[in-house]
Amino acid sequence: MVKPLVTAWQDRIAWLVIILGLVLLLLPHQLRLALTQPLQTVLLAPLRLGAAVSQSVRDVRAENDRLTLLATRLAVENACLESASQTAGLEPRVSLALTRAPVISRDLTTFERWLVISRGTRHGVRPGAPVITPDGVCGKVIACGPHQSLVQTLLAPESRIAVLNLRSRVPALARPDRAGRLVLEYAPKESDFKVGDTVVTAGLGTVFPKGLKLGEVIAVPDRPEALFKPVTVQPFADVSRIEQVFVICLPETTALDTGSGWLENTARPEVSIPDQPTSP
Amino acid sequence: MRTFIAFLLLYLLFLVQASVTPWWPDLVLLGLVAVSLHETRITSALAGAFAGLCLDMTNPAFTGTSLFALAVTGYGVALLRALFYRARWATLLFVLMALALKWAALALLGSGLPGLAPLLVSSALTVVLAPLAELGLTRLLYPGWQPA
Numbered sequence: 001m002v003k004p005l006v007t008a009w010q011d012r013i014a015w016l017v018i019i020l021g022l023v024l025l026l027l028p029h030q031l032r033l034a035l036t037q038p039l040q041t042v043l044l045a046p047l048r049l050g051a052a053v054s055q056s057v058r059d060v061r062a063e064n065d066r067l068t069l070l071a072t073r074l075a076v077e078n079a080c081l082e083s084a085s086q087t088a089g090l091e092p093r094v095s096l097a098l099t100r101a102p103v104i105s106r107d108l109t110t111f112e113r114w115l116v117i118s119r120g121t122r123h124g125v126r127p128g129a130p131v132i133t134p135d136g137v138c139g140k141v142i143a144c145g146p147h148q149s150l151v152q153t154l155l156a157p158e159s160r161i162a163v164l165n166l167r168s169r170v171p172a173l174a175r176p177d178r179a180g181r182l183v184l185e186y187a188p189k190e191s192d193f194k195v196g197d198t199v200v201t202a203g204l205g206t207v208f209p210k211g212l213k214l215g216e217v218i219a220v221p222d223r224p225e226a227l228f229k230p231v232t233v234q235p236f237a238d239v240s241r242i243e244q245v246f247v248i249c250l251p252e253t254t255a256l257d258t259g260s261g262w263l264e265n266t267a268r269p270e271v272s273i274p275d276q277p278t279s280p
Numbered sequence: 281m282r283t284f285i286a287f288l289l290l291y292l293l294f295l296v297q298a299s300v301t302p303w304w305p306d307l308v309l310l311g312l313v314a315v316s317l318h319e320t321r322i323t324s325a326l327a328g329a330f331a332g333l334c335l336d337m338t339n340p341a342f343t344g345t346s347l348f349a350l351a352v353t354g355y356g357v358a359l360l361r362a363l364f365y366r367a368r369w370a371t372l373l374f375v376l377m378a379l380a381l382k383w384a385a386l387a388l389l390g391s392g393l394p395g396l397a398p399l400l401v402s403s404a405l406t407v408v409l410a411p412l413a414e415l416g417l418t419r420l421l422y423p424g425w426q427p428a
Contacts, residue, residue, distance in 0.1 A: 014325035014355045021332065021348030025389055029341065036340045043337045046295055 070134050097249040099123055101131075103242055104148070112180060112239040115139070115151040119247060122146045128207055130248045136213040136236030137161070137201060138245050149247070153239045154214070155180055162204035163214055163233075168192035171202050174214065174233060180240075182215055184231035193220050193231045209248070283323055286315045286421055287330055294334040302398040305405035308335060309382065312350055313374050313410070314417035316357035328354025345390035346382070353378040375410040379403050 024032065101117035119125045121144050129141040131151050139153035152159060155176040163174045163184065170191040172184040187193060197217040203210025215233040223230055293307040308331045316324035332350035336343040357374050364370035383403075387393050394402075 010320060010322040013322045014351075017325045017329045018348060018351045018355065021329065021344045021351055024344030024347060025342070027344075032343050033340055036337065036343045039333065040337045040340055043291075043334050044298075047298055050299070 067134075097124070098132075098246040099125060099249055100244060101125070101149070101247050102244045110155075110240075112153055113156040115153060115239075115242065115245070117149050117151055117245060117247070118147065120145045120147045120149050124249045125149050125247050126249075130208045130212070131245045132212060132248065133237045133242055133245055135238070136215065137208065138237050138239060138242060140207050141247060151245070154182065154235060154237075155239050161208060161214065162202040163199045164202040164210075165191075165193060165217075166198040166200050167194075168197070171204065172231065174199070177232070181218070182233040182235060184233060185228065187229040187231050189227070189229050191229050193217055193229060195220060199233050282421060283319065286319065286323075287327060289417070289421070290315065290327060290331045291334060294331060297335075298338055302394045303401050305402060305409050306379065306382070309350070309353070309375065309378055310406060310410060310413040311417060312354055313357055313371060313378060314414045315421070316354045317361050317371065317374075317414065318418065318422045319358060321355055321358040324354035324358035325351050326354075328352070339391050342390040345385050348389070349382045349385035350378075353381060371410045371414040372407060375407055379406060 024035075027035070099119055101119040101123075103115050104118045105116035106112070107114040115131075115138075117125075117131075125141055125144055127141055127144050131138045131140055137154055139151045139156070139159065141149045142152045143150040154161060154174070157176060159176055161174045162171065164171050168191065170187060170193065172187040172191075174182040174184055177183045182199075184193075184199070195217055199214045199217060201208040201210060201212040201214055213236055215235040217231055218234045219232040221230055221232075290308060290311050293311045297304065297307045312324075312328055312331050315327050319327065328350035329347050331354075332345075332347035333343075335346040335350070353374075356377070360374070361370065364373075383393060383399070393399055
């Protein structure tokens with residue numbers, strides 16, 4: 001007598017579960033989504049976690065590859081520079097202190113004129129400090145708070161950077177155009193600029209040290225009527241996608257407002273001039 | 281405890297199935313059929329409902345479709361298994377019926393069927409793997425079980 005009763009009870013529960021599925025199907029769409037949201041969060045948590053971990057591993061591997069390549073490139077450049085300085089009889093330059101700074105905000109119209117970084121005077125950042133990325137120059141600090149700083153990028157309309165053609169050593173002045181590139185001004189008309197040339201900072205102003213990579217020449221149009229040679233440069237640093245930058249910390253003994261610049265205190269002069277002319 | 285492990289196994293099979301392409305065999309269905317061959321009707325129906333609910337979470341707009349189809353599958357397998365002398369060979373029939381029910385439910389009530397090629401390949405693989413899955417899961421979860 002008991003067995004059929006239990007069986008019937010089990011069947012009723014089983015049919016209730018089956019009918020529950022049909023009832024769920026008949027619920028309004030929004031109500032169904034609202035009901036399943038917490039369940040979805042719980043049941044799919046391992047899948048989401050696995051996807052996040054997998055993505056992180058892929059990102060780390062890509063970043064590792066990029067940094068390895070960068071380290072190799074820098075090692076080669078360093079070796080070349082050391083070789084060159086030894087050839088010229090110069091001592092190695094003083095290394096600069098870098099402060100890593102995540103980008104926490106940017107201008108909302110172009111994404112590439114202003115950045116706010118989460119480092120300020122408490123971290124040694126001072127107005128005028130150059131801001132760079134592993135790819136090249138990014139801009140300079142123009143205002144500082146205790147924990148945040150405002151960075152003017154090299155694509156800001158007011159930005160002007162003294163530059164040098166790494167190959168032909170021709171100096172010029174870089175200013176941004178409206179297409180997110182740089183245009184070189186005051187390059188002599190007969191100067192030697194070719195597509196593919198690397199442009200670096202000239203160290204002539206009071207902000208950027210000499211030799212920081214800035215961009216690559218992508219166009220040298222032939223304009224006979226122009227007074228100077230028009231040169232277009234593509235910056236190495238993609239300012240609109242930067243997530244973290246490095247600030248070159250200014251030495252305590254110098255400041256921009258002294259008007260003396262600070263490069264002299266961080267790097268030995270590349271050419272020394274004797275006080276007294278040597279007699280033949 | 282055994283029932284809990286069976287539910288856990290179904291959940292793990294769901295995680296695997298949700299991570300692979302639709303060309304793969306229906307692992308959740310295979311696991312459910314294997315479990316339902318040994319569990320009671322109510323446990324089988326609940327296991328089917330749980331597995332179906334998990335599958336529905338990958339497409340919440342049609343929640344209830346897989347729950348209904350797999351709950352019916354679990355209950356049906358547990359109800360009909362006594363009709364077969366050797367449950368292991370009945371697995372093929374049960375899997376075919378369950379696949380038909382699932383695809384019909386998806387086509388009529390759910391988000392629709394996948395493409396014809398993945399549908400055929402997945403179904404064929406599911407049927408081919410059915411005896412193997414039943415054998416493996418029986419030895420894993422119900423080692424002392426003897427076919428009727």
